[in-house]
Structure formats: structure tokens, C-alpha cells
Amino acid sequence: MLAARTPVSLSLHHRIVAGGHRGRCVGGSQRRRGGAPCRQFTQALQSLWRHSPPIPPPAPPAAGAATSGEAEPSRQPPVLENAAFEEYYKVQQIVREEEWDAFMSVLRKPLPATFRINACLAWHLNFSRKELRKNQALESFHEFLKHESEVGNITRQEAVSMVPPLFLNVQPDHHILDMCAAPGSKTFQLLEMIHQSKELGLLPGALVIANDLNMRRCDLLIHNTKRMCTANLIVTNHGAENFPYCSLAKDCSGSYKDPCKLQKLEFDRILCDVPCSGDGTIRKGHDMWRKWNSGMGNQLHLLQVNIAMRGIALLKVGGRMVYSTCSLNPVENEAVIAELLRRSGNSVELLDVSSELPELVRRPGLSTWKVCVSISRYKIENLGFRVTMKFHTIGRM
Template structure:
């Protein structure tokens, strides 16, 4: 993991949080960054949270004022790479001293500061405005540093509260992990980093110790499966995680409420269902905790947001619990502060799965001790309709003389089920073990996190409880054809009455798939009483000038899902026929004795212990015609065991080798791709390795394309140190290893190098050369 630039030192991834709404208003006019121009007022929003009593009266002013301020920009260093310590050292020793005590245009400017609660000082916060970063020279240099290190995967831009869920999952490198609602992928990236923790150390040990031959090459045995319901957003997820170059990642495209069971072969060769050690259910939510960056919360918020998503959230959590191993851990999180989306969902899911004997809430108060939080709400919350009517129990709703369509969305599980139970009652769900993070506690967004442990296997879950009998009768009269999304679920769930919940089309969030048992026909959707459609925006590229934090200068990746409105369809205006995503190319693994792999092994003198059975191609014929990918063994098992099924695999594997056009016979056309370099480089024989130690050598190769390799007796001024070695190499790809040398480089680096007849060239795109140059050569020079 970590890509083309592997640096070594001793030692060591939304949805829940702000998936911004569609661009409109100021956002569509290029004024997105001017948060002060947007009215931060919503009387219903303010009235609702005052009435809930969640915030003590003495803290209300601080809470409300915090919500109205622009959210600081936060970023973190990639925890799974040993080089993160080196990059962090550069920040502390080279950059921060120049940012302390600065005044710009007569105003003091705060230097970046560490987030105290994040482990190992790997997360930082920046409150400087974008105009200051662009015009103030020290901050401009700092921005260049962030852009360069983000490009190569050493830094990730991510909201602070979005970093919490993966930290409490307690992920180990051997774990099988599912991220149910993954796009755009910052939490997925954290999960991947945890899987690859200390990987470089283990790989080096495996390379050096000839007795180690377990088929893994020292790489982690775990697997991350990241899922998103929207096909386009699943590709956004691939883009976000690609910087980490993990062979331990699979991306799928399914409705999380009915995520299909995956098959794997056990030691006896028989297939069994894959169970997960850890699951993240960072579900679609109303997003009312994201007001500091999701500006349309102020304009559009109303209480029906939480009501419309409650049952979808329950279904996702229940499905996650079904797929979890006994003693496994699932983290449920939202960027909402509403108990209907939080404590009510947790209590409902536990009840549907069989109670505390099956699922329990873990006490994580000892985790992240510096994080300021509040306990979950034990009970006493109420449900409010759009017109401001409060209900303390479902019995009040049942007796109310109001419109059936609106009240049908309120269900019994939205109300407290633990009221009246004493703390000593063993049947009481300990909701106070949930974690609530409020904006005024540590200058963050609002967030909710719960860690659940599965105590025993779950049988058939209870059916969902729904509202009005009249609506139930209508729903039962409609014929529904199950879709493929429900296939493969080993524990059949009763879905009677599910049609009562209007479909919330959140474009990329886990809503029931078209044609599934839980999908309500659009012609029967209730009147439009919900806020406008919300989407997770694409993660902006570094310094793109679009999206991100409104005033932070460093584009933020919006991580949370918010509520959307279903499209309206009538007989006179029928909905457009759905066109499914394009078919994905199949994943075909190459046998270890394939002629192409044998030629590659011979050319690069590849160590025989390298796991060559994990190379694959993306075509039905299984022919290595253009690219060869590499995965870990468990990913291979999952893909192979489910071949031909309805599982929608979108992505897996790191592009390790690419076919190159060559002009001479006998030259191996397969060059090492920069993404797969860290996977292969340690196992390549010295016959295809070039060593360099001088800064000017790397600088010259980065700045000049195809520098000439002079004939013997002639000296060049670009690659002088390595010219003799390169001259003696046969044509084809080789590996340039830049050794750590005092006064030159503190860290080791690796690049792919192509040797031509009369020249050589680093196999890096021009834009990557631009980002490499300041990191390798300018900083600290």
C-alpha cells in the first residue's frame, strides 16, 4: 500500500457526516466558499433542538453559535504507512515554525494545530481562510505540501468527526471488514490503513527470512469490502481509495439493506457464507449535524428528514448484524443529532435481532480519552411532525385525526422503548453507551457513534412495525416481484408491510433497489414533504478551487449522507425507464505457470516465494493483453467463489504490470506499473535494480524526460551517478531504488525506470512528476 513512492522508516479508511446537497443557490454560482453570505437561520431547526432538551440550557448559546460558524479544515496522515512519521516530522520541523505568530493584513493567523484526541498526533486542524493561504507565502508553501502529499497518498483530507468510527472498530490486519455505505471513501481509507498497519516491516522480514514461505509475502491476510448502492458513486469510492494501492480491497455495488451473502471455500473445499469480523454502517441520514459545512441544512431542514430515513437505517443495521461473526463488532454512525435516527435505530435493531442476548452495546468510554463527547440518550425523546405537532408515544399518533399519508411514516420503533425501565433492569438496552459529539465541544460537526457486539447467531428477525392499517392494506394489494438484491441472504427476513415506507432516492445511498420487496412504487409515493435531494459530492482534487470547506483553503471530502426526495411520477408523466449500470469485465486469475507470468518471473528474477497465484486480468477470456492486476489471497477466494453469481463486483486489485510497445525482439514488454511497485519491488532480483543516493540524480530524472544514456567514456550531467549501471542494462523496465543517505534523503524511495536503447525515463505521468518534485527535492533542501 502507498503507491509508487515507498518510503521506509522504522516503526508503523463518507455518510455519517456531511454529504452535501445538490448544488443550488450560492453553491451553483461559484460563491460556495463564502459561508458568511448564507443565512444561518432556521426557526424550525432551532425550535426542534431546543425542545428536545439534548443540549443543556447553559450550553445552548455555545452550541447554536458553533453551528453557525464555518467548520475548520482537518487532515490526517496515512496511518498504515511507515513514511507517515517522516511526513509528520517535515510538517513539525520544517513548516510549522514558519506559520507560528504570523499576522496577515493586520490580523493574527492561527497555525495548524494537532487534534489532541487522534492517536499519535496524526490528525491536524487548520482554520485559515482560503484567501490567506493563496496570498500569504508561508501558507502557500504549506498548501503545496498538502497537495503533494495528498496526491501520493500520505495525507487525507477528512472532517474530524468522520475519523471517529474507524478508530473505535479495533481493526486488525487479519480482519475481514465490510463498509456498507462507503462512498466517497474517507472512512474506507482509514479502514484500509488499519488493515495495512506495519505491513512494510512484515514484508521486509519475509523478504529477508528465506524460511518464511506462507504464500502471503508478509502482507496482511485481511480484506476490506467497500459497498455503495449507486454505481457512479462506487467509482468515486475507487478513485478515493486508489491512492492507497491496496490489493486487499473489493468494491461492490448493492443495496445495503439487502446486501447479498458472499461465498468462500473453507479448508475442506466446501463453500460457506463469508462472515465479517468488523462492519461499518455509516448510514444515510438527515445530516442535521453538518450545518457548519452543508449550507442547505439551514434552508431545508425539517423533522420529516429523520422520519423518512428511520426504517432504512434500521434495515441496514439489522442486515449488518446478520452478516457479522459472533463476537464481531459493528459500528453504527450518523451525522445527525436526532434520536430518531440514532438511539431509536439502535434499540429497534437490537429488538428485531432478539434482544441483548444476541446483540449488546459496548462501552467505549475508555477509547479516545481526549475526545469530548456526551452519552447517548436513555429515553424520553419525542417525535415531531412537520407542522410542529409533538408525539410522546405511538398511541398518540394512532389516535390523531390527521392525513394518513403523513402519519403513515411514523412507526412505533421511532419512540423510546426503554422508558419506565430502571437502570438495574437487565432487559434495558444501555443506550447511554452510545457516543454523541456536539459542535461546541471541540469545534467539530455533530456526530453519533455506537459500537455493537454480536453475542450469538441471529435467527429470523422480527418483522418491522408500521403505521396506519389503511396504508398497510393498500400496500398488501400491490404485487411485488423480488429483485436480485435479496438473493443469497442466509437468514430470511420478514418483509411484510415494508412498502409503507416511501422510497428515499438519495442517489448513491442505501435505499431499496428497484424491484426489490422493500421498494414502494413511485406512483404511490406520499406527498412531497421532505427536503430536496441530497448527494455526497465528488471529492475535489487538491487545490481544485471547487467544493470542500468553504473557507479553509484545503478542499474537504464531504463524508455524510443526507435525506432526499423521491421523484414524482404520474400517469401523464411516467418515470423514465431505469437503465442499469454497464456490465463489469470479469475477474480472471492467471495460473502460476502461465507463459506470460513465467517470462515476467524470469526477466525480473522474481523470488519464487512471491505469491504469483494472485495475478489476474479483466477480460472473459483470461488473456493478459494489456494489464495484469494483483490481489491478496482472500480477495481471490471471494471473487472466484462468487463467479457467475449476481454479486456486483465493481473493483478489485492493484494494477501491477502494463504492456509496453517495444521495438526489439526479446525485450520483456511488461513494465511495472507505479501503483504496483511497492508490491513487487522487494522481490525483484538485483539484475533489474538501479541504486541512487544523490538528490541531484532524482531531481534530474524528475525534471527531464528521456535523459540520454551516453556511450562508454562519455559523461552526462543528468544521471551521472547511475549512468554506468543503466548503460549495462538490457532494454526494458527496471527499478530505481533511492537509498536513504545522510545529507541527501532521510527516507528510501522507489521508482519504475524504463531503459531504452539510448535513454532512460522515470515511468511517471507529468502531473505526478510535478507533485513528486517538491516532496523529494525542495522541502528541506
Template sequence: MGRRQRRQQQQQQQQQRRGRGSGGWPEGGYADIVKENALFERYYRALGLVPAGEWARFMAALREPLPATLRITGYKSHAKEILHCLKNKYFKELENQVVDGQTIEMPQPLSWYPEELAWHTNLSRKVLRKSPQLEKFHHFLVSETESGNISRQEAVSMIPPLLLDVQPHHKILDMCAAPGSKTAQLIEMLHADMSVPFPEGFIIANDVDNKRCYLLVHQAKRLSSPCIMVVNHDASSIPNLQITMSGRKEILFYDRILCDVPCSGDGTMRKNIDVWKKWTTQNSLQLHGLQLRIATRGVEQLAEGGRMVYSTCSLNPVENEAVIASLLEKSEGALELADVSSELPGLKRMSGVMQWKVMTKDGQWFEDWKAVPSSRHTQIRPTMFPLKDEEKLKALNLERCLRILPHHQNTGGFFVAVLIKKSAMPWNRRPPKLPLALKVKPEPQPSVAVSSETGEGDVVTEAKGEDSLAKESAESKKDGVCGPPPTKKMKLFGFKEDPFVFLSEEDPLFSPIQTFYALDPSFPRINLLTRTQEGKKKQLYMVSKEIRDVLLNNSERLKVWLAFLLSAWKPIYATVLPGLLFRPWP
């Protein structure tokens, strides 16, 4: 017997001992994940989130596959053309089609989504790919998805951007944006008026994971908006940015903030099957603190009168009402929950709860922080419990939160709360102004890093090193150069990032492009930029004047990470993509 034959025989013997066939797969295939979790059922039965008599329907819905949902993306005029094509051509071709002996259910519009721009269907990817009768429809969906005209997005994921009430002039922060489906909705709302190629508003989309930022840029890239930039930062400590207002620098406060925080995800059981075997209350207990820190940082950066939407794909009150209640309590009246019961008519929802309990991963219940033994104080925190003062609890209006249950409209589970900021947060309020005679020039202080405690009205004293750094970079900013601080050099993955250099009015690079595309003389060429100060400029990027202002005012705080560009220029302003991705400069 040769060496190769002996090796093959040994491999077969090992596979047989492991219960695997000749192909390496388990004999009989992998066992299906059992959609049972006794602790999950015990926990949610005890909390009473599901109305009486609906528990069986609730659990049955969780065990069913999630319907595919698609949203027609892009700007309104084009989206309506795609909708007309879908309804009058492809959906009609699906009528009375039989696949595997079953008549295909026709796609239906989501009753609560405006203008029939979102649809759901029970057609699986397997059926779409392998059925000859659906080949044309499948090819249409693939091509339109690649071009950005159609996006597969879970139905409940579409709710938070709709409740933000975005207007074209709003400055928007998306705190945990990746993979970017909600960000895409925000871009569409920003460009609601197609006659305005450069809205006054803009979107700063953030995610802590730089790999997920690539997905985020890919999503934003398809919509070709010059009014978005992507930053890579921890949302719980995202720094304050500066903008120019009336000729002077001011801290940037956002009109709208989307705070879709990381969560345990037990509302996604229908599509993430692993949640069934991995679910435990420990996940919620570990995430509560992070969720509260992110939400707190969000409201610090929210402008007075602004709106922030907090959302999770979890049903757990520890991640939902507990976070909102703690935020409202420490705001001392600066925040209030908005009543959105009349918004999105047709959406079935449950009101937020006023009372809940906390359970450990081993099934032990606690109804009050005082009952928690000191050995568990690092695991369970006071902010996880509802307030004991009935009057204070009632004043929070937690019933204005909304919870989406899967069996009500054949969706995933979700939670949303809409917060309105009435005044500055207590720890950010300005001290009373002193008379001129009492003002004393303070002694120079050490450098103070921007943190989550820096917010409205806070004065940050910078060290002399940073002052000199600002002076050194002032000249380069005059020339439109936006790059990392000259005194620091940082290499990421072995590559040194090049700066963004804005084109001057006299730069000869743009003239041939203007002539070729017959661009109007009013085209804002100063909003064009390149990635090099020396040598041949091979690529041009486009931003709005507001994003340009953010770039030039914050180059020492943000490190340019990478950028994307459309492969070809188009003579429509709104189709030129900036696609900027930033990383904070340490």
C-alpha cells in the same frame, strides 16, 4: 441599430428587470445564507440533548466555519516520516506569520487521535492559496494530498474506524463507503504490520451510487492495497457471498462492519450551509426506515463475536437511538452495545439518551405511537419511539452510545454506537437437526433470490437453471476466469464488461516482469489477473489470495464493473493495486 446591438440591449433590459448587473450576477452579489432555523432550535431545545447552560455556545459553534482537519495517511513507517517533516519544517515556518493583519494560529493535533497523525487548523483554503508567506506550505499540502500521504477529512469522521478495533486478519465490510475517507483508514489498519505484504484480512467496500464508487476507488487507489474490492449495491439488501473454508464453500460473515448510513446531516451545518434553510424533521422521518434496514442487514452478515459500528452525522435521536433501540429489541439478546467510554481518551462525548419525542415537519409533537393518528402512520412508525417498558429500556444500555456536540471540541456533530454480536439473529438461527431416519428429501423449489432475510444458517434452494449455470462455469473457474454468467448478456451504458482472467502458473506473460523487477520466485503470480481472454494482455492487476477466493466463488452474483491499476509496477507487494469495482449480477 444592428441585430447584435438590439440583442445586447434586450439582454441588458432583462437583467435590469431581474435585478442583475451586466455580468449576470445580482447587483451587490448574492445574499449570504441566514444561519437561522426556528424549527431546528425549537426541536433540539425540547429534546434536551445539549446540557443546561450550553445552548448559546452550541448555536454559536454551529454558526462558525468548521476548522480544516488533515490526517496523515499511509502505512505507519511512512506516515511518521511525513509527520516529522510537517512538525519540524512547515509548522515551524508558520510561527509568528501575520496574514491580513492577524497572527496565524498554529495547527494543533487532535488530542484523541493516536500518535498525532491528525491535525486541525483554522487556516482557510483562501488564505492558503493567496498568501505568499504560506506558498511553500500550500504546495506541500497539495502534492502530498495528490500522492495520498495526506487526506483532508472531518475530525468526527475519523472516529468510527478507530472504534472498530480492526486487526490484520479481519474480514471487513464497509456498507456505505463512498467517498472513502473511512475506507482509507480501514486499509491502513489492515496493513498495520508492514512486514506482511498480504494480510489475511480484506475489505469489501460498498456504495449504492456507482458514480460515488468512482470516488471510492480513487481514495483506495492511493493506498495501493491488494486487499480491497469495491462493490456497487443497495446496502439494505447486499447479497451473501461465499468463501472457501477448509476445502468447502461457506457463507462469508464479517469480523468487522462499518455502517455509516445516509442521514439528514444536521451535524454538518458548519460546512454544509444549505442545511440551515433546508432542515426539517421530515428528513429524519423519511430516512429512519432505510437506516434501520441497512443496520439490520449489517448485523445479519456480522460474525458471532464480531463488532459493528453504526454512525451518522446527525444529532437526531430518530436516526440514532431509535434505530439502535429497535435493532437491539428485535435481536432478543443477540446484540449488545459495547461500552467504549474508556476508548479514545481525550474525546469529549455525550452519552446516548433514553427518552425522546417525535415531531412532524409542521411542528406537531408525539410522545407515543398510540397518539399518532392513522393518517400519519405512513410517515411515523412505531420504531421511532422509545420503549415504554422501563426495565426493557434500561436493559438496552442506550447510554453507551456517544454523541459529539460541535462546541465541545470545535468539531461537527456526530453519533456513534458500537454493537457486539453474541449469537445469531433470531430469524437466522438454524432449526434443530433431525435424526437421519426422519430426514426427507425435499421437492425441488423455485429459485429463491438472496435477500436481507437470507443469513446465518439459511439454506437457499436454487433452481435447476442456476445449478446448470454453476456447472457450465465450473470449467472456466478452473482456468481462473471470473466473469458474468455465460447465459446472460448485459450491456451497461453501451459497453459489455470483460471478465477477469487469473494468470496460470505456466503463463509466459509474467516471466519478463519477474526478471525485470528481480521478484522473488515465491511471488504469488496466480493472484495476477487481466481483463481479456483473447488477444494481447496489456494490463495486469493484483489481489490477495483471499480476494481471489471471493472473486472465483461469487462470479455469478457480482458483475465486474471496472478496474484501476497503478501506472507502473513496484517491487513491493503491498504497493500493487487491485482497485476492483463490482456490480451485482441480476
């Protein structure tokens, strides 16, 4: 851990768990003027699955199988195996050798149902989504979840997705930027935080700007946050790595008519939940077992660095930024942090947040990792490039 020594604080927290939340790993992009970075983003996404194994053709129906007029046979369970995935992460040593079998066992288990009732409470139920839909005894609970989500009383959100906003230490007068916000569950959580800490009947002075590159995802973001009925939210549509500087009026009386009364908006808190390969979502995205390859993290590393560097540029002196992904890959996590610290020099520092959320199970981040390339679908060749850093990341969950 690094001791505090500079005026700008950068909290780089890694949400890297077995079964992370849904990431922006396959989202589209919008064409815009001066769009070289956007084209790079589009190309990275288009090539993300390039070396993935092809989908095998369906097997011909066996003799006596059900025809179109008969009941369909039960669906075959997905194959939860990928030799390249296991070989790659064994090399990276993201878990201890004696924990490997237990780790892989967890990855093959379905996620439980989780939802947030308000900003300070969360419920964790050991039922899979399939059980909620099919079990007759749980049918009423499933209907309850759908109805209460629609009216805004609860938010259906995976437990791991609730963690990054908690490390921001949001206050009711903060200016907050969610750089890659869609679909909006964490934005909604931030809005709950700023409203919860104010006296009843008084509106907070905080501002949350929720940004996303994709226009359709912005529509989804608006749909998911409008249940809050708040005036403290602005939704923007920009590439996060090129998010523009914003101006803020010093007072409300005619300030916008006088440019001299405008000041540059700097953010007290920034949530940098970047696009990623999403292999931490493997517990719910079974297709990831088939599509995963070792080059996925390499393709997004530069974009992740650029987005995080832009976040640092927008951060107020003394502010805090939380960096998170839903990837297990150190190339998308520790390697990004190492590059941020290298580029930023002494202008930012890592924060020790071990005393925050003490019940949270975590472990030290990696200080060394290997960069690999995919030679074939299932064979990984180590290029012999080993990165050694003299710092420790905040931790892995």
C-alpha cells in the same frame, strides 16, 4: 451502559457532533432487479427536502450596480438561521439548556482544515477552507495539501470522520465490511490500519469490502482508494440493506472449483455509516440552514434500521459493528439503536467503549426523545409520542 452477556458484540457508536462529516444524504440510487427497497430509498431521498422553504428569487440590481462588463459585487454572507431547527432540538434536549447558546455559536463557525498523514497521526489546523484558498501566506500549504493528497501521502478528511473506524479495533487478519463506503475516506483509513499492524514486507491476511449503492459513488470510491495500491480491497455495488452473503475459499488450491470447499463469509468488523439527513454537517453545508425540516430524520429511519439489521446478520459471532451518522437527530441515532435491540433480542449487545479513546469528549446518549412532524415550514407540532428506553446508548460526541 449494558454489561457483556451475549456472544455477539454490537458497538453502536454515534458520530453526532457540531459540524460532522459529509454524509450520503443526497446521493442517487441505481435501478436494479427486485428493487423495491431501492425504490423506497429513492423516494425517501426525493422527498427529503419536500417541505423546505423555496429559494427566493434574486433581488433586482440596484441603480449604479455593476453590469456584466464590470467587477461583480461581493457575495452576501449566508443566513445561518432556522427557527424550526432550533425549536426541534431544544425539545429533544440534545445539549443542556445552559450550553445551548454556545452550541449554536459553534454551529455557525466554519470547520477547520484537517488531514490524516498516516493511520496513527492526525493534524488539526484552525484555518477555514476559504482562508486556505485566499490567504497568500497559506497558498503554499494549500498546494501542499492538494499534491500530497493526489499521491496518497495524506488524506484530507474531517476529524470527526476519522473517529468511527478507531472504535472497530481492526486486526491484520480481520474480514471487514464498510456497508456505505463512498466517498472512501474511512475505507482508506481501514486499509491503513490493516497494513500498519503487519511486519514490514509482509501482506496482511485481512480483507476490506467497500460497498455503495450508487455506481458513480463507487467510481469515486475506487478513485480515492487506489492511492493505497493494495490487493486487500474489493469494491461492490449493492443496496446495503440487501447486501448478499459471500463465500470464501477454505484454501487457495482449486477451492473455487469445488463448492464443498467454500464457506460463508462472516465479517469480524462492520462499519455501518448509514445515509442520513446530514444536519450535523451544518457548519460546512450552509444550505442546510434553509432546507432543514423536522421530517427529514423520520423519512430515513426505516432505511437506517434495515441497513443496520443486515449488518448484524452478516456479523460473525464475537464480532463488532460500529453504527454512525452525521446527524444530530435521535430519530436517526438512539431510536435506531432501540429498534435494533428490540428486533435482535439477546443476540447482540451494546459495548461500553468509554475506556477507548479516553481523550475524546463525549456525553451519554439520550434515553428519551420525541417524534415530531412538520406542520408548516417553521412550525413544529409535537405528536405527544414519547419513547422511554431502559438503556443508555454508547454516547454522543
